[in-house]
Amino acid sequence: MKVLVLNCGSSSIKYKFYNMDDESVLAQGGVERIGLDNAFIKVKLPNGEKKQIMADLPTHKEGVSLVFKCLLDSEIGAIKSLDEIDAVGHRIVQGGDKYKQSIIVDKSVEDGIEELCDLAPVHNAGHLKGIRAVDSLMPTTPQVCVFDNAFHSTMPDYAYLYAVPYELYQKYHIRRYGFHGTSHRYVSKRVCEMLGLDINNSKIITCHIGNGASVAAILNGKVIDTSMGLTPLAGLMMGSRCGDIDASAVTYIMDKLNMKPQEMANYLNKESGVLGITGISSDMRDIENAAREGNERAQLALNMYNYRIKKYIGAYAAALGGVDAIVWTAGVGENQTGTREEACANLEYLGIKIDVEKNAKIHGDEAIISTPDSKVKVVVVPTDEEIVIARDTKELVEKAGK
Known part of the structure; x- marks a missing residue:
């Protein structure tokens, strides 16, 4: 079976075939x-x-059509006919309470994703455009949706509910959902394969640290807590997102800057985080370089960034009642040695001892970076969200006999 994986954003389409x-x-x-x-x-x-090929792309339909054209190209392509694409898998950021596992697309699923656009207006709208573009160009090809928050749907209610009036959850589905689920799912399974652990008898903390970042506590293969919330804004300090913040600070800033709700949301999502603290960049490589050159605000941002990760590791070790492995993944987690070292420093009381010299040499490769006598294994596992989507797509399409 040949599967095309699409990740459609508001103005972009990433693909793997x-x-x-x-x-x-x-x-x-x-x-x-x-x-x-x-x-x-x-x-x-x-x-x-x-x-790179320039093109006129007014809508996602033209974008998907260009992907197909490149796949068919005699020089850079991989197929001779679109009939060779057996199925298409889509990453969907927000499945809400409605979708707790991957599902084959039909009209009701499209409508359901559209109904959830309020919870992720930019992301879900883009995903839906991609699905409908494939509908129009390849109407008989089965499509599958893999939801970013589905892996987190095992959280207990006491972990995912906010302490606001309960009717807000009942009427508007206000709760913690969590994101990066396909990544947390992939690396938690992969680390068990690497270490010979039984995933059904394991305590794992996964750290997906990139421009967007989240931590998950995974007990016996199921998420019991995660740092992101109703949206990807909550939790860790990120490239341009503020992470956890006192809600009263938000209303105070809105009053002082005379901001409307959407303006404030943009401010916290796109102008905050390490970008907001440093005024330099949202890219952690730029921040590390500036800190090495003596920029005090860049060093402050690094200290804040690493400290928050450490706090979540400690909190989730408590929630799990111990930990067998800590996994680092995504762009920063796989490559930024300083963040891994600082976030794991002084956690020996939890049984965590990082091998500083080995850690310094690991950039994007699978590796155990804890010392041999560390009770907790600290591991770098490059993520592969697309293969999770492709596997789910293959499995569901084969089961359905399509």
């Missing part, structure tokens, strides 16, 4: 600036080089 017989990647790339001037697709070639 798999041969699921051996899970090899046949093609991959991304479309950018849909609906804007200077739109393009960037295709990763088999030799590792990238080719």
Whole structure:
């Protein structure tokens, strides 16, 4: 079976095309600036080089059509006919309380995703455009939705509810949902394979640390808590997101800056985090470089960033009643050695001892970075969200006999 995985944003489409017989990647790339001037697709070639093609892309339909065109191209493509695409899997950020597992797309599923747009207006609207674009271009090809928050649906009510009037949950579904679920799911399973652990008898803390970042507490293969909330804004300090903040501070800032709710949401999501503290960048590589050059606000941002991760590790060790493994993944987690070292420092009382020298050498590779005598294994596991989506798509389509 050959599966195309699509991750459609408001103005972008990332894609990977798999041969699921051996899970090899046949093609991959991304479309950018849909609906804007200077739109393009960037295709990763088999030799590792990238080719960029400019195009007029007013809507997602043209964007998906361009992906298909590149897949069919005799030089850079991977197929001779669209009939070779057996199924399409989509990443969907917000499934709310409605979708707790992956599902084959039909009209009711499309309507359900649209109903949830209030909870993730930018993300879900983009995903829906991608689904409908495939509908129009390949109407008989089965599609599957894999929901970002589904892996977190095992959280108990005392962990996911906010202490606000209960009717807000009943009427408007106000609760903690959590995100990066496909990543947390992949790395928690993979670390058990690496360490020879039984996932059904394990206590794991997964740290998905990128421009967006979240931590999850996973007990016996099921999430019992996670740092993100109703939206991806909550929890850790991130590239341009503030993370946890006193709600009264939000209303105070709105009053002082005369901001409307959506303006405030943009401020906290796009102008805060390490970008807001440093005024330099939302990219942690830039912040590390500036700190090395003596920039005090860059160093402050690093201290804040690493401290919050450490706090969540400690909190989730308490929630789990101990921990077998701590997993680092995503762009920062896989590559930024200083963050891993600082967030794990002085946690020996929890049985966590990081091998500083080994940690300093690991950039994007699977590796155990704790010392041999560390009771808790600290592990770097590069994430692969797309293969999770592809596997779920294959499994559901085969079960349905489509």
